[in-house]
Amino acid sequence: MSQHILTAVAWPYANGPRHIGHVSGFGVPSDIFSRYQRMAGNKVLMVSGTDEHGTPIQVQADREGVTARELADRYNRVIAEDLTSLGLSYDLFTRTTTANHYSISQEIFKGLFANGYVFPRTTMGAVSPTTGRTLPDRYIEGTCPICGYDGARGDQCDNCGNQLDPIDLINPRSRVNGETPKFIETEHFMLDLPAFTEALGSWLQGKQGDWRPNVLKFSLNLLGDMQPRAISRDLDWGVPIPLDGWRDRNDKRLYVWFDAVIGYLSASIEWARRSGEPDAWRQWWQNPDARGYYFMGKDNIVFHSEIWPAMLLGYNGEGARGGTPGSLGKLALPSEVVSSEFLTMEGRKFSSSRQVVIYVRDFLARYDADALRYYIAVAGPENQDTDFTWSEFVNRNNGELVAAWGNLVNRSISMAAKNFGEVPEAGELTDADRALLARSRAAFAAVGAELERSRFKNAVTEAFEVVREANRYLAEQEPWKLKDDPARVKSILHVALQIVDDAKTLLTPFLPGSSNKVYAMLGGKGVWSGMPEIRDVDEDGGKPYPVITGEYDGAATWQSIPVRPGTPLAPPTPLFPKLDSKVVDEELARLADGR
RNA sequence: GGGGCGGUAGCUCAGCCGGUCAGAGCAGCGGACUCAUAAUCCGUAGGUCGUGGGUUCAAGUCCCACCCGCCCUACCA
Numbered sequence: 001m002s003q004h005i006l007t008a009v010a011w012p013y014a015n016g017p018r019h020i021g022h023v024s025g026f027g028v029p030s031d032i033f034s035r036y037q038r039m040a041g042n043k044v045l046m047v048s049g050t051d052e053h054g055t056p057i058q059v060q061a062d063r064e065g066v067t068a069r070e071l072a073d074r075y076n077r078v079i080a081e082d083l084t085s086l087g088l089s090y091d092l093f094t095r096t097t098t099a100n101h102y103s104i105s106q107e108i109f110k111g112l113f114a115n116g117y118v119f120p121r122t123t124m125g126a127v128s129p130t131t132g133r134t135l136p137d138r139y140i141e142g143t144c145p146i147c148g149y150d151g152a153r154g155d156q157c158d159n160c161g162n163q164l165d166p167i168d169l170i171n172p173r174s175r176v177n178g179e180t181p182k183f184i185e186t187e188h189f190m191l192d193l194p195a196f197t198e199a200l201g202s203w204l205q206g207k208q209g210d211w212r213p214n215v216l217k218f219s220l221n222l223l224g225d226m227q228p229r230a231i232s233r234d235l236d237w238g239v240p241i242p243l244d245g246w247r248d249r250n251d252k253r254l255y256v257w258f259d260a261v262i263g264y265l266s267a268s269i270e271w272a273r274r275s276g277e278p279d280a281w282r283q284w285w286q287n288p289d290a291r292g293y294y295f296m297g298k299d300n301i302v303f304h305s306e307i308w309p310a311m312l313l314g315y316n317g318e319g320a321r322g323g324t325p326g327s328l329g330k331l332a333l334p335s336e337v338v339s340s341e342f343l344t345m346e347g348r349k350f351s352s353s354r355q356v357v358i359y360v361r362d363f364l365a366r367y368d369a370d371a372l373r374y375y376i377a378v379a380g381p382e383n384q385d386t387d388f389t390w391s392e393f394v395n396r397n398n399g400e401l402v403a404a405w406g407n408l409v410n411r412s413i414s415m416a417a418k419n420f421g422e423v424p425e426a427g428e429l430t431d432a433d434r435a436l437l438a439r440s441r442a443a444f445a446a447v448g449a450e451l452e453r454s455r456f457k458n459a460v461t462e463a464f465e466v467v468r469e470a471n472r473y474l475a476e477q478e479p480w481k482l483k484d485d486p487a488r489v490k491s492i493l494h495v496a497l498q499i500v501d502d503a504k505t506l507l508t509p510f511l512p513g514s515s516n517k518v519y520a521m522l523g524g525k526g527v528w529s530g531m532p533e534i535r536d537v538d539e540d541g542g543k544p545y546p547v548i549t550g551e552y553d554g555a556a557t558w559q560s561i562p563v564r565p566g567t568p569l570a571p572p573t574p575l576f577p578k579l580d581s582k583v584v585d586e587e588l589a590r591l592a593d594g595r
Numbered sequence: 596g597g598g599g600c601g602g603u604a605g606c607u608c609a610g611c612c613g614g615u616c617a618g619a620g621c622a623g624c625g626g627a628c629u630c631a632u633a634a635u636c637c638g639u640a641g642g643u644c645g646u647g648g649g650u651u652c653a654a655g656u657c658c659c660a661c662c663c664g665c666c667c668u669a670c671c672a
Contacts, residue, residue, distance in 0.1 A: 013672055054672065125670070136670045155670075166670085193669085213611090218599050218667080225597095229669055257672060298600080298666055307669090341600075342665065349665085378620090379608070384601050385665055392607055395621055403634050411631035418630080457609075461619080475636040480629070574632050 002041050004283045004290035007034045008264040008334070009048035010300055011096070014075040015057055018082045019357045020372065020388065021350040025297035025340040028376040029456055031088045033293060033338075035509040035529060036451040038089075039558040045284045047267035049094035049101075050076045053238040054256030055136050059176050068237040072097060073545070080546050082360040084532050086369050087512050092271035093532075093548035096263055099539055100273070104266035105259040106242035107326060108315055109189075109231075113243070115323025117192045117314035118231065125188075126154070126166055126181040127234055128174060132251055134234040135174055135181050142169030189241065190228040191258070195320040196310040197226050203309060203333060212383075212454075215339050219305035229307070231258040261308040264294075265331065274537070274549075282329070291335040293454075297342065304337045338454045341381035343388050346591065355591070358388075366583075368576060370511040371397050377460045377510045390587040394579045401511075405467050405503070406575040409518055412470075412496040415479060417569040423497055423523070424490035425565040433495045436473050440466050440502040441560050447506055448558060456510075463506040470499040494565065497522065502560045514575050519555070523567035527554040 010026040012018055018027075026048075034046045052072035061071040076095050083093060095101070112118045126135040140154030145168045154166030166172060167183050174181055201223050207216055231254060232241055238253030246252055265285065272281040284290050294304045310319070316330045317323030325331075342349075348356045363372055375396055379386060416424060426433075443466045450459035479492040504518035512529040519528035530552035536544040 011672095015672090051672070056671065123670095134670070138671060140670095155668095214600055221598055222667090222669090225668095227669065233670085255670090257669095260672075300672085301599090302667070302669075303672085344665085384608085387607070389607075392621085395607085398632095398634095399621060402632065407631055407634045409631095411635080413631095415630050461609085464620095471635055472637095474630075475628075478628080478630090572631095576632085578632050578634090 002043055004287055005034075005037045005042045005044045006264075006268070006284040006290060006292040007037070007044055007046035008292055008294045009046065009090070010294075010296035011049055011051040011260050011263050012079050013054075013056070014050040014052045014072045014079060014095070015060055016075060016352060017078045017359045017361060019350055019352070019359050020363055020376075021343040021345070022297075023083070023086060023088075023360055023372075024343040024376045024380045024388075026295045027083060027086060027088050028373050028380070029338065029340060029382075029454065030293075030295035031086075032373075032377060032456055032459075032509040033295070033451065033454060034089055035512060035552075035556075036448070036558065038552055039505075039508065039529075039556045040448065041557070043283070044091070044552075045268060045271065045281075046089060046091050047093070047264060047271060048090060049092075049096060049263055049267055050079050051256065051260040051263065052076065052096045053253070053259060055134065055139070055233070055235065058133070058235065058237045059139070062176070069097065077546050078361075080534055080548050084534050084548050085364050086360060086373065087531055088548070089512075089530065089532050089550060089552050090548045091550075091552075092267050092274070094263075094267050094270055095545060096259055096266075098266075098270065098545075099542065100270045101259070101263060101266040102239050104269060105239045105254060105262045107328060108262050108265070108311060109254065109258075110242055111315040111326025111328075112191065112311065113189075114326070115314055115317050115319070116321045117195055117319055117323070118189050119192060119228075120187055121190050121228070122185050122187050123230070124167065124183055125186050125234070126172075126183050127186070128176065129179060129182045130177070132234060133236070135176070137166050139175045140166045140169065140172050140181055141175050142166075142172035145170055186234055188230045188232045191231050191307075191310065191314075192228055192319075192321075193226040193307070193310055194228065196313050197223050197320075199313050199319055200306060200309060203313075204305070207336075211336060212339070215301055215305060215337050218301055219337075222302065222306055231255045257303065257307075258311075261303055261311065264308075265328075285331050286329055290332060292332055293336045293338060294334045295338050296340070298339045301337065301339050304334060304339075309333045336454070341383065341385045343376075343381050344385060345388050346390070346588070347387055358591075367397075367579070368513070370514045371401060371576065373510055374401055374460070377456050380456070382455070382457050390584045394581060394584055397576065397579050400464065401576045402574075402578045404464065404471065405507070406514075408467055408470050408474075408503070409500055409521070409575050410572050411474065412493065412500050413521055413569055413572040416493045416497060417571045419486075419489065419493070420569075422569055423563050423565050423567040424494050426491045426494035427487045429491065429495070432473065432477065433491060436469060436495060436499060439469055440499050443502070443506055444558060444560065451509065460507075460510050463503065463510070466499065466503050466506060470496060470503065473499075494563070497563050498560075501563050505556065505558070505561070508556050515556075517575060521569070521572055522563060523569070524555065527551075529556040530554045 009030040037044045058068045061068040137154035144152035235253045239259045268281040477492045479489045504515045508515040532550040534546045538544040
C-alpha cells in the first residue's frame with residue numbers, strides 16, 4: 001500500500017557554508033529515510049530550503065558592506081551546492097525569500113490572527129539608536145550587575161553563569177557597532193502559546209511509544225509553562241506583517257523563526273506548482289493517511305514539537321479559542337519529530353569562529369560523498385553526542401567500506417568476469433547456498449523495519465551483516481580451488497553475485513552513489529537511484545535562483561531482484577579508494593592551521 | 596537556577612518494558628587462505644557498565660544524591 005510521506009528537513013540558516021556536524025543532524029538521516037521510503041513504494045515529498053531572514057544575516061551583511069539579500073543569495077547557493085554534492089535527494093530545496101513563501105507565511109499569520117491566536121502587545125525591547133532595528137539580547141554586552149564581569153552578554157554572563165536581562169547591564173553596548181542600545185516601548189505581535197497547552201498535550205500523549213523518548217519527554221515537560229511568544233521584530237529584513245496599518249511599515253517584520261517553520265508548507269506548495277499540479281501538495285498535508293517526518297538537530301526540537309504544531313492547530317482552529325481553518329484548509333501536524341544529537345570534532349564542539357570545523361565542501365573535495373554518508377550513518381549522533389575523529393573515519397572507510405563491501409564486490413565480479421565473462425547460471429543449490437540467499441532476503445524486512453523507525457545505525461549494521469556473511473561464504477566455499485568442477489563454481493559465483501546485488505539494494509539508502517556503480521557493473525541499465533541537481537528557476541519573471549530537485553523514480557525497489565544469467569561482466573574497478581593512514585595526520589595538521 | 600539527554604572494553608559506539616546484557620566493529624595477539632584495493636576467514640577480550648547510597652530473590656537496566664559533558668531556558672536561529 002503506497003503512502004504519502006512528507007520528509008520535512010530543517011532549514012539551514014544562510015550565514016555560511018555547512019559543516020559536517022550540520023549534515024549529520026538533519027541532512028544525511030533525512031535522505032536515508034527518504035530514499036528508503038521511495039524504494040519501499042511510497043510517495044515521498046522531501047522539502048527544505050535556506051532560512052534567510054533575521055538579525056544575524058542583516059548584521060553580517062552590514063559588516064561586509066553588502067545587502068542582506070546579497071549575503072543570502074551567496075550562501076543559499078553555497079549551501080545548495082553542499083547538499084547536492086552529498087547526494088541529498090530533495091524534491092525541492094528552495095529558500096525563504098521567495099514571493100510564494102512570503103504569501104504563505106502571511107496566510108498562516110492571517111489565519112492565526114482571525115482565530116484569535118495572535119494578538120498585539122507592547123513590550124520593552126532594545127533597539128539600535130542609529131538603525132532602529134531590534135537588538136537581540138546576545139548582541140548586547142556590558143558589565144554584569146551580579147559579578148561585575150565586563151564581558152557579560154545581554155542574555156547571560158559567561159563569567160558567573162547567571163541569566164540576565166539586558167536592561168540590567170551596567171554600561172550596555174552593542175556588539176555590532178559599540179553604540180549604546182536604546183530601550184524603547186515597541187508593539188509586537190505575540191503567538192498565544194498558552195491557548196494550545198491542552199491541544200498540544202493530548203496530541204503529544206498520542207505519540208507515546210512512537211517518538212524517541214527523549215523528544216517526547218522534553219516536549220511534554222515544556223507544556224508546564226507555556227508563555228506567549230513574540231512573532232514580530234523591529235527590522236526591515238523579513239516578511240511584512242499582512243494587516244492594515246502594518247503591511248507598508250518598513251520597520252516591522254515577522255520574526256524569522258515564525259516564517260522559517262512555515263517553509264515546510266510553502267516549499268510543498270512551491271513544489272506542487274513547479275510540478276504542474278498546483279494542488280498536489282494537499283496529498284501530503286490534508287490526506288489523513290499521509291505521514292510527516294521532521295528531521296533536525298536537538299537544538300531545534302521545541303520548534304517542531306511545540307511551536308509549529310501550535311501554529312498549525314491555531315490555523316486549523318483547534319486551540320482553546322476554537323476557530324475555523326484558514327483558506328488553505330486544515331493542515332496536518334507532524335507525525336514524527338526525529339531529532340539528532342550533536343557531532344563533535346576531535347573531542348571539541350564545532351565552531352566556525354574558532355576554526356574547529358570541517359566544511360562539507362572541503363571534505364568532499366578530498367573524499368567520497370558515500371564515505372561521509374557511511375560514517376554518519378554508522379557512527380553519527382543518533383542517540384547521543386558522538387565524536388568525529390579522522391582516525392575513526394579512515395578506519396571505517398578502509399576496514400568496512402573498502403575491505404568488507406568494496407572487496408566483496410570486487411572479488412565476486414572479478415572471479416565471474418575472469419572465468420565466464422558473464423553472470424553464470426546456477427546449478428543445484430546446496431544448503432549453504434540456500435541459507436545465504438535466505439539470509440539476504442530476510443534482511444530486507446529487518447533493515448526496512450529499522451529504517452522505518454529511523455534507527456539508522458541498526459539498519460546499516462544489519463545490512464553490513466549480509467556483506468560479512470557473503471565474505472564468509474566465499475571463504476568457506478573456496479571457488480578458486482574448484483578448477484575441476486566448473487558447474488559448482490558457476491553456482492557459487494551466481495549466489496555470490498546475487499548477494500552482491502541484494503547488498504547494493506540494501507545499502508542504496510546509505511550509499512546511493514556506490515550502489516549506482518554496482519548496479520552498472522552488474523549490467524543494470526538506466527538510473528538505479530536518482531541523484532539531485534541544482535536548477536536555476538525564477539518566479540513570475542523574477543530574479544533566477546537555484547533550487548535542488550531531481551528525478552528519483554529510478555529502478556531502485558526494496559526487494560531482492562534475481563540476477564540474470566548471461567549478463568556480460570567486465571573486470572571491475574575498485575568501488576571505494578583506500579585512504580592512506582597519513583591523511584589522519586594531514587587533516588589534524590589542517591585543523592591546527594585553521595585551514 | 597529550572598528542564599532534557601549522556602557518561603559501558605585501548606578507540607568509536609549498541610544494549611526497549613530489570614533476570615544468558617556484560618556486547619559489536621575497529622585496534623592488539625595467534626592461526627588459515629590467496630579470488631580480491633596485503634583485502635578475506637577462524638580463534639582470542641576478564642571492562643568495579645561516572646561516584647555513593649537505596650528498592651528487589653535479581654540492576655548499566657528502577658529510585659535518590661553527587662561529579663563531569665552536551666542541549667534548551669522562549670529577544671540566536
